[in-house]
Amino acid sequence: MRYSFLSILANGLNGQSGWKPAWRDAAPKPSYDVVIVGGGGHGLATAYYLAKVHGIHNVAVIEKGYIGSGNAGRNTTIIRSNYLLPGNEPFYEWSMKLWEGLEQELNYNAMVSQRGILNLYHSDAQRDAYARRGNAMRLAGADSELLDKRQVRAMYPFLDFDNARFPIQGGLLQRRAGTARHDAVVWGYARAADTLGVDIVQNCEVTGFLREGGNIVGVETTRGAIRAGKVALAVAGSSSRVAEKAGLRLPIESHVLQAFVSEGLKPVIDGVITFGAGHFYISQSDKGGLVFGGDIDGYNSYAQRGNLPVIEDVAEGGMALMPRIGRLRLLRMWGGIMDMSMDGSPIIDRAPVPGLYLNAGWCYGGFKATPASGWCFAHLIARDEPHAVAGAYRLDRFRSGHLIDEKGVGAQPNLH
Secondary structure, eight states: OOOOHHHHHHHHHTTTOSOOOSSOOOOOOSEEEEEEEOOSHHHHHHHHHHHHTTOOOOEEEEOSSSTTOSGGGSSOOEEOOOOOSTTTHHHHHHHHHHHHTHHHHHTSOOOOBOOOEEEEEOSHHHHHHHHHHHHHHHHTTOOOEEEEHHHHHHHOTTSOOSSSSSOOOEEEEETTOEEOOHHHHHHHHHHHHHHTTOEEEOSOOEEEEEEETTEEEEEEETTEEEEEEEEEEOOGGGHHHHHHTTTOOOSEEEEEEEEEEEEEOSSOOOSEEEETTTTEEEEEOTTSEEEEEEEEEEEEOOOSOOOHHHHHHHHHHHHHHOGGGGGOOEEEEEEEEEEEETTSOOEEEEOSSTTEEEEEOOGGGTTTTHHHHHHHHHHHHHHSSOOGGGTTOOTTHHHHTOOOOSSSOOSOGGGO
């Protein structure tokens, strides 16, 4: 069923009795051309583009829980392409372009809102760094504007410009950036992939891999063995655990990233704002709650919950940026498991074990990368060669020294 104004009108007149399930809850078949492990945004996007772009329809997406039960539903919904390094910026700009046409592509309201993102700067050195980043963005075809203090004050007069420990001097603005509804993105890709014949298998956990002659030829699951021509991993924070079942040790550590939602307010923040003197970012949801977050928790964990010191640190960052946030009540918080690579950038590559493909190490960039990640991972699986915009995301870069150190945190886990 195609969603449209006429379908909404017709079902409204017949008591909403004509709607069908958005996708089938499929049972696993004995074999597929491709099995994708992970039913989040990246896995479902990969399945969709395999079918739509490459004509590979005999595909299964297997998920240990329900669709979108992992990081896909545990993030702050920000989409952007304001990166600096040549290994990253073309990729995220391609993702931004896919976001812009996603709802028409999937025939699904993903609530993509290009409300803009403003990265604040607080010193001359930071201004120069943002100017460099803005120039790199423009060279890659993205939009950027370097604003001074007066221009930022005109946009957000309630920020603390003069009395803060780190007074605001300006910001780097990307107007095409914004937010998207995380759940809707997952549902949209699941529905579109199902329409093209992809099997979506829920409550099916991988317990091991099938091997023949050293090659991966399928997966062992809680619902039986499934053979496959190719097996692709897109399991976010569980990448290390699942890859270990195939005998791989990845250059990844898993940490919890917390996010928070306040009580509902009237519209106050119409874009996304990041604090340049600390790790704090904030936007406002359509329901009125302020959605914000900051740094990862400082210890390794697979638990989808965080600890109180990080809550205090994030709240301090918010207070330093906009003191009025101290009057708000916090409604809830949650934690997603971040697979932190050693250089802060992702991996899209064939594994050292033949038949296995990796999509991992997304750090803070997972949700915003969803469309391009699926596009490039599908390209790699179908053609056994990296897509042009993802060519730097090789697994062997950690051995060769071709790191993509976007954030400048270094290739050491204690510096994440």
